[in-house]
Each structure stands twice: as structure tokens, then as C-alpha cells.
Amino acid sequence: MSVISLEHVGYRYPLGHEDAVHDVSFQVEQGQVCALLGANGSGKTTICNLIRGFIPRFYRGEPTGQVQLAGRPVEQYDDAELTETIGYSFQNPFTQMSGVKDNVREEIAYALENLGIEREAMAARVDAMIDLLHLDDIADANPLELSGGQRQRVAIAAVLVTDPPIVVLDEPTSQLDPQSTEDVFNIIALLKRQGKTVILVEHKIDLVARYSDLVILMEDGRVAMSGPARRVLTDPQVLDHGGQLPEVTRFFLERNQKLGLNDPVPLSVEDAIKRYGRKGA
């Protein structure tokens, strides 16, 4: 059974003139990292909102089709269940802080407090998140005085602290430097090893190619291409739908084309080294 299932889902925002998403269907299995790709305004965040149940709980309007989490329609989940089932990290780190906590440690604990978790258990989980996200140096700082990148890391910690089986990360590295970006993707790899399901909206295509199992490429609110990352991200048609290909993939596609070869196209640098390192491609 799929952990996340969308069947012919469509939605138009109450003041919208056209559908934000239209006839979207895909399934994500447990432990998969599913990348939602596409240009700005292609419907990626709307899909995330539908999966998290913000539509129609927060954004009114009538979605069509069905969104299911672990075989159960998302509208049947209550707020506490949704928080425990799906962790959601938003695009803008500046609006993600609760605004009512004066240090990072308590900011991370905020969801646990709302869920009524006991203090000792809460402290242990917060400490684990501080270690995981390397937040020791800012643990006592005021969240509202942090930089965008620091806030982003705190926001991710605040999401993961509830240990949800599904994690939605909407452009989690948009404010981060290369090292912190790498750290976030290492966490994504860790989540995957822990059997968690990750929905990832991200533009850094080389990293997406390295860490994703499944790719959904959105264009104008519709699914333009979908399937395993290896298949979708080595297909030149991605470029026709406003998507991008990893640098190394583009290099090998052009090489094949120019030299008239039909060699397998690697998805990442590691993949290329594994395939061609010895031959000296």
C-alpha cells in the first residue's frame, strides 16, 4: 500500500481564475524520496498543501479527486494526527518561527509542547535534533534574531522533532550555503534510511538526482513527467517541460549525441565515476 496516494486531484484557489493543479495522480511508497520539480507556479506547493491537508482546512475551495495517507483520506485526520504523521517545512524561513519562543531549544520543542509530550521526553528529542542539525552554537539564541539559513535549519529541526513518518520539505535549502545544503541532503538520506517518506520540492537538480527515488515534474498544474529519478532525469524531454537535467547527465547526453554513442547516461558524478571512471570517459 502506498504511503501517499493522489488520484486525479484538482484544485482551484478561491480567488483563482484557473486550476492550480489539475488531474494529478501519483503514488509514493514508504521510504521513498519523491522530488516535486517544475518552474515557479507549476503547482508544487499546492500539491504539498493538499498532502498536508491545508487544502481545504486552511485554503477553502473544493479539491477534486482523492488524497490518501497510508490508505486513509487526508480529511479524516485530525490536527494532532496530521502533525504526528506529516512534518512540513515551509519555503520561507522567516515565517516559520512560532514568534512566541525566545530560544532555539524551545522553538524546536514547540510542536511537542502542543502535542502534550512530557518534559523529559521532550528534552531528549530536542537535544537529538540539535545534534542532528548541528545547532549547538545557536541553541540558546533568539530564533527571531537568526539569519535565514540558521532559521531554515531550526525549522527543519522543529519539523523532524515530532518524528513523523512523512516529511514534506518545500525548498528547504533556498537560504542555505553549500555546506548547510549538503547537510540537509545528508539528513534526507538519513530519513530515507530510517524508512521515512520524503516529499522534496527543490531546484538544486544535481542533489535531487543524487538523493531522489521518484521524480514528479509539474508543468502548469499538471504532471508532465513522472517515474523513477533515473528514468525521468536522464530523459532530454525534461527540458521541453521547463525542467532541468543534472550537469553530468547533460554532459553525457551531449557526448552520446555528438559521438553517436548509445552509452548509459549517469545521473550523478558518483554514478559517472562508477560507470566510466576506469575507462576514462
Added chain:
Amino acid sequence: MTGFIDRLYPSSKAAMVLLAIIVGIFTPGYILQYAMFPVFLLLAIMAGNGMRFFKAFLSSVGTVVLVIFLVQVFIVRYPDSAHIWAFIALSPTGLDKSLGITSRIVSSASAIMWYFQVTTPKDMVYAMEQAHLPKKVTFVIMSTIGMVPQVINRSRTIMDAQKSRGIETEGNAWARVKSFVPMLGPLIFSLIQQTEEHALALQSRAFLAPVPKTSLYRLDKHTIDRVIQVICLLLLILFIVWRVWK
């Protein structure tokens, strides 16, 4: 903040403040009421906030008290007013009234200002949560307090952006007003725009979960807190008995 005063539970300090306000308002005369200012100043010094308390008191309440005093004594006319010059007259009744009014303002304001100087909003809200106040109420209080510096920062950013486009933002009062008014639009709209995502972020962190909230932060109620609260209650009862039976 450190020390005995800071370690007191917010409700203990609130009990002291409440007692001071009631006693100050309903006790005849003005000596006791004026005497409360040095008492709260001393308590503020004990909490390491003496100078801050004194400055805050002078800059806010001090001015109001002075104006009321002067108006009551020299401007407002009573039957026993003795004319001095133009509209200025001196009245013993006015003096008595002004001492009565200003002393009560001084006692109440000293108590309230002391409370806010020695109690952090975080401690206040924690105590409210422990007293089972609705989560939404405590959230509104804390987020309002937290919002002030954010709004100031945001307005500075907008102001800097305007300055970089050549708009005059400094100079005399009129120049400042002219630059301030156009800033209000972007400021208000950007705050409204952020509200939606902030609400979603809170929702995704179980803000609406129908379970009793717990807290990572801990503030203990000690024996001294119970002693203070009981003493305040007894003093209040004695005061009421004294005022009713006198």
C-alpha cells in the same frame, strides 16, 4: 535577572502588586501611597533593575503626575482659591485633591511598573498556562510582545530601501512624517502576507491539537511563593475588615 525577586513565581509578585494597588486606592490620605514608590524602587534595586525602574517611572508616570499636580493646585478653581496671577490661583482644596489623585497614581503605577520590570513575558505566560488560561490567549500575548521588534526591523528595512531610492527619510519632523506615511502601506501589506504562512506553520506544529499543552521551560513555585501569597491574602482580608468596620 537574578536574585530572590526574580526567583519568585509571577503570581506571587502579582499578589503583591494587587495588594499594593487596592491598599493604595482605598487608604485615606497620601503618605502611605507616596511611600510605596521608594518601597518598589527598593524592590527593583534588589532585582537589579533599580535604575531602569527609576528612569521608566520618571519618563512616563513622573510627567503625568507633575501635570496633574500643577493643574489641580494652580489652574482648577475652588471656592477657597486665592488669585495669584492671570489664570493662576492657589487652593488648599486643590492641593489636597491633587495629593490624593497623584499619590494613588504613584502607588498603582509603581506597583505595575515594578511587576513588568522584574517579570519576563515568558514567565508571565508560563504562569498563565499553568493557570489553565486558553492556549490562544497566551499565544496572542506572547506573539504581540515578540512582534514589536520584528515590525521595527521590517520598517527599518523598508525605510532603508526608500533611502536607497533617494527618498529623504531624515531631517526635520516634517521630512520624517513625509517618509513615514508611504512606508505604512508596504509594511502593513508585508505583515498581512506573512500572516498566512505563519498561521500554516503554527497549524503544522499542532497549534490546534486538542490536548493539554506541556512546556519545556520550567518555572517552579517554591514555599516562599505560597507564604507570600498567603500573607498577601491575609493582609487584604485585614485591610477590607479595617476599611468596612472603621
